[in-house]
Amino acid sequence: MFFFGGMEKIDVSVLLPCLNEEQGVGVCIKKIQRVFRENLIGGEIIVIDNGCTDNTSEIAKSLGVNVIYEPKKGYGNAYLAGFKEANGDIIIMGDADNSYDFNDIPRFLNEMESSGADLIIGNRKYLKKGSSPFLHRYVGKPVFSYLLRFLFHLNISDSHCGFGAIKQSSLNNLKLKSNGMEFASEILIKAKKNKLKMKEIPIVYYPRMGKSKLRTFRDGGRHLKLILSEKLV
Numbered sequence: 001m002f003f004f005g006g007m008e009k010i011d012v013s014v015l016l017p018c019l020n021e022e023q024g025v026g027v028c029i030k031k032i033q034r035v036f037r038e039n040l041i042g043g044e045i046i047v048i049d050n051g052c053t054d055n056t057s058e059i060a061k062s063l064g065v066n067v068i069y070e071p072k073k074g075y076g077n078a079y080l081a082g083f084k085e086a087n088g089d090i091i092i093m094g095d096a097d098n099s100y101d102f103n104d105i106p107r108f109l110n111e112m113e114s115s116g117a118d119l120i121i122g123n124r125k126y127l128k129k130g131s132s133p134f135l136h137r138y139v140g141k142p143v144f145s146y147l148l149r150f151l152f153h154l155n156i157s158d159s160h161c162g163f164g165a166i167k168q169s170s171l172n173n174l175k176l177k178s179n180g181m182e183f184a185s186e187i188l189i190k191a192k193k194n195k196l197k198m199k200e201i202p203i204v205y206y207p208r209m210g211k212s213k214l215r216t217f218r219d220g221g222r223h224l225k226l227i228l229s230e231k232l233v
Helices: 025-038 054-064 076-086 101-113 134-152 183-193 217-233
Strands: 011-018 041-051 065-068 092-093 119-126 164-167 196-206
Touching: 011 025, 011 054, 011 076, 011 101, 025 041, 025 054, 041 054, 041 076, 041 134, 054 065, 065 076, 076 183, 092 101, 101 119, 101 164, 101 196, 119 183, 134 183, 164 217, 183 196, 183 217
Parallel strands: 011 041, 011 092, 041 065, 119 196
Antiparallel strands: 092 164, 119 164
């Protein structure tokens, strides 16, 4: 078991939202399972099938992972379904395309323990070649991160990183409801509004396995709409 502060066991739930991720999901699951074993972490992995038409779910089931189904399409919908099923005291959020290194899970847990943070967000500081399109790297990431700093005083350098950890007890207070990719902005804004303690740690970002589901302008527009609507609340 992984022990928090040397006393209490941490139960960790890793959520993997999936839409046709058969190329990467098995790699990610095996890596997470190895991290659990080697670091004595008592954890679970939940794959959220968000309308897969490939072998994603079959691969996950063959590796002994809990697979749930969310027919309502959208990154946010997948996470909202996963949160309802998660049993861990700490929830790890990550993508099933192998773009994030799940060997970093202990770093997130240790940072949460040492800093007392409620939410740990990865900062994709080290980008491997081919991991981030030009518009995302030089326009989307800096622009939206600036907006969140300016409008909500969020001291976050990479507001749309999909790798993070949050305490279940803190998550329950956020009342998240976003359906799509704008979920990434909503969780940060509501964490700030609820005065959660947030920390950011540098991570490496790798080229994804499989086809990207991001639609740059549509998803960017949804983020902007969410940010402006939350500012007016």
